[in-house]
Amino acid sequence: MAERSNLYFYYKKDDELEKKLQPLFELARENGFDIVDHADKANIIISVGGDGMFLQAVRKTGFRQDCLYTGITRAEGEAGLYCDFNLERFDEMVHSMMHEELEVRRFPVIETNVNNNTSFYCLNEVSIRSSLIKTITMDVYIDDLHFETFQGDGLIVSTPTGSTAYNKSINGAVVDPKLPCFQVSELASLNNNRYRTLGSSFILGAERTLALQITQDGNDHPIIGLDNEALPIRNVHDVTVKLSDKLIKTIKLKNNSYWERVKRTFL
Incomplete structure (x- = not known):
């Protein structure tokens, strides 16, 4: 791992954590790693604090x-x-990096574009939810096909790794991250004579594009969540989601597959 010797630690600073990290910094230095003060200088970025901090x-x-x-x-x-x-x-991590007892896993990322403007990326999911105490209405297009008109609390579009987060809490499927795809799940959809949706999650392949057109009925400032951040954009007319060419590369311990982690976390 000589070509990957610069480490950057990303964490929320507090006195207790700083104290715990100091001997770890020393251990890393003793094993030939440099601790850098900016992420741009690093070739390994280490988050401390769980999945939320990793995102x-x-x-x-x-x-x-x-x-x-x-x-x-x-x-x-x-x-x-x-x-x-x-x-x-x-x-264990220092030993693994020194002796190459690791593998690299690649996680897919989704790209979200709002109002045909700036693109944003998500490792977990993008969610579009009503910001008012009323339902939100969206026309849902898959590529150029008008698929359905959704009315309800909102929609969640998740990556395979994000399928175990918000998506799973509303009974979406857990998806293998080796599949290049993304999943669409409903939040409290209304089905009646006027509005009709599929009523279940559906999975789209890597070449598909999902387009959501927001009905301008006063609820045109939806809450758009990107992983664990909200996007402050008003007057949202359309949201386009597709699988990005980007892949997040992470260090993986041997004998610790994605499905072993799912089992350990949920079963």
């Missing part, structure tokens, strides 16, 4: 394609689908 680390460092990401949970036994390591056993 923030990827987002705040720009979904970099030229480095590896890895995550560390703070508490022993804390579940983490993106985190292979624990703060109390940091030496």
Whole structure:
């Protein structure tokens, strides 16, 4: 791992965590790694604080394609689908990187475009929800096909790794991250004589484009969630989602597959 010797730690700073990290920094330096003060200088970015912090680390460092990401949970036994390591056993990660007892997994990313303007990327999901105490109405297009007119609380579009998060909580399917696809799930849809939806989650392949046109009925400032952040955009007319060419590369311990992590977390 000589070509990947610069480490950047992404975490929410507090005195207790700083104290715990100092001996880990020393351990890394003793094994030939440099601790850098900016993510741009790193070729391995390490988040400390669980899956939420991992998502923030990827987002705040720009979904970099030229480095590896890895995550560390703070508490022993804390579940983490993106985190292979624990703060109390940091030496395992250093040993793995030094002796190449690791593999690289690649997680798909979805690209979201709002009002044909700036693109945003998500590792977990993008959600479009009503910001008022009323339903939101959207015309749903798959490629150029008008598929349905949705009325309800909102829609969630998730990546395969994001399928175990918000999507799973509303009975969406858990998807293998080796499948290049994304999933669409409904939040409290209304089905009546005027509005009719599929009523279940559906999965779209890598070449598909999902387009959502927001009905301008006063609910044109929906809450758009990108992973664990909200997007402050008013007057939303349309949202387009597709699978990005970007892939997030993470360090994977051997004998710790995605499905082993799912089993450990949920079963």
